[in-house]
Amino acid sequence: MGVGDDMENQTTTKHHRGIGSRGGDQDLLGPPPRPVVPLVYADFGDDALSPQWTSWLVPLFVVANVIVFFVVMFVNNCPKNSKSLGPDQHCVARFLGRFSFQQLRDNPLFGPSSLTLEKLGSLDWYRVVEKHQAWRLLTCIWLHAGVIHLATNMLSIVFIGTRLEQQFGFVRIGVIYLMSGIGGSILSSLFIRHSISVGASGALFGLLGSMLSELLTNWTIYSNKIAALLTLLFVILINMAIGILPHVDNFTHVGGFLTGFLLGFVLLARPQIKWLAKEHMPQDRRLTKYKPYQYILWLLSMALLVLGFVVALVLLFKGEDGNDHCHWCRYLRCIPTSKWSCDGV
Template sequence: MATCYRHPSRETGVSCSNCGRPICPDCMTTTPVGMRCPECAKQRTKVRHMRDMSAGPQVTIALIAINVVVFLTEGSHAFTISGGAETGSVIREGALLGSSEMPGLAGQGVAHGQLWRLVTGGFLHASILHIAFNMWVLYYLGTMLEPALGRVRFASIYFVSLLTGSLGALIVSPHDITVGASGAVFGLMGAAAVEMRARQIPLMQSGVGTLIVINLIISFTIPGVSWGGHVGGLIGGALAAAVLRAADRYRSPALGLVGCAAIALAAVAGSIEAAKSSEVEPSGAAPALVTPEG
């Protein structure tokens, strides 16, 4: 059994939920997210004094606001399936697309240098139900994670997940037009799972485990859902959270952000490669015009 890092003669089975060091009862500080060692408890107190806690989860609210405003600009043709009405210009120019030979879309996509689609596709939605569900989950997870991680880390995880979600979607369906914040939202689920495990909170009892399982089932059973985007986002978010937590153990938060940037760059590079390798349309295949991510 491990011994307390401050009292080597005392055995303990409890570790600090932040840095992972073993602590005895005399060294434990109870917090809403688990037990903390004296050093981490002091650090948490200082950070709380520095933040305006009454401001709320500002990044979460800002992301929701951006998604809603963009959705309102999409127009009445926000969602179109192959053979239906013409898509609005916002979706046509901003949705995630690797490459396509469809009339009006030939020569467009990530394969042709339109890298903004890797990000903008995550702020477009196919219907009111689509955006409502994604924004509800974003708010639920954002109000949980942003206060615990801080705004910069939370935003880092969100955008890393968005990019790895785009990578997953391009690997699985590079010729489909894909929209939705689900890749990023799945990334927040992955990050929440990492944080719960690190803080010794039972995943299923917290509700996060159930949320992940239900959404994965939906991803693989309902036609028209980008399961590649969902799985890519889930993996990216979990990886980003793990990198940030590992950096905390070495007392180097900046290193964690560098790690997140590296994951994001790798996702962009992988997306470009996936899009370019799919430039030739498969014989006899008719690409779907819109494939919502969630």
């Protein structure tokens, strides 16, 4: 992952913060970029890759996100809070009562105010580091800036996560989802200090990253592997390109993707040699379940994952600004053009 320019002027916080919807537009009017949903590459495989489990965790995540959004809107209570902000403050869809949305000039995504999101756990560098509220690294992935932001993220998670859970089970996909969300939050906090951020797109990009590493580590057992790889790479590039638009929190996307990519090598490796029927297997032959390169990738990925999290967390809580150590990284979030400026992003 402006929606707050007018709204932020009414808050009493010490820092200027706009809503950073991961995978969505934060400070400009208009709907968020819609995540591109890939074809499920397992469809390119054979019967050995057919689903083994029933997906229930991914739908549960979706339901949880929807429930949290209703809770946020209930707390937001636009009709009540808008009265204290002035007579020119008008809620959208007032027939919804306390669930009505902030006016569109404050939040074009049909959602709550930034003040409500900040109160309920949005990602905010100042509160995470200076106020020692590290729990925001997790809670922010359950919050969304509006109905449009929620719908695009949840639809993408259903399309990507359901098939992965059917293939690998709820434990591994649940770990990838949560760890990728936290990884995206950590990287975002390292580089973005003056806006708040919410959304599950770090977890979403983690699932996307795990799809790529799963395809690579299980390369030999797939048919039509080139078609699957090209399709997946195209989808990843399109989504990353969306992230360089102004006011889109692409650091969350990158952090979630890298975390999921490494976890895919650790958690999603399949046996590379199919087990033969016992009567057809020579007595003196022992089949290897996993190939050596899979063990190497497992060890390297685990080491990089642990090292990355430790270094990033140490830098974050020491108050380091990632932009001081990587001057070109700002282009991951916004590339200035004749159509827009990246000043203040």
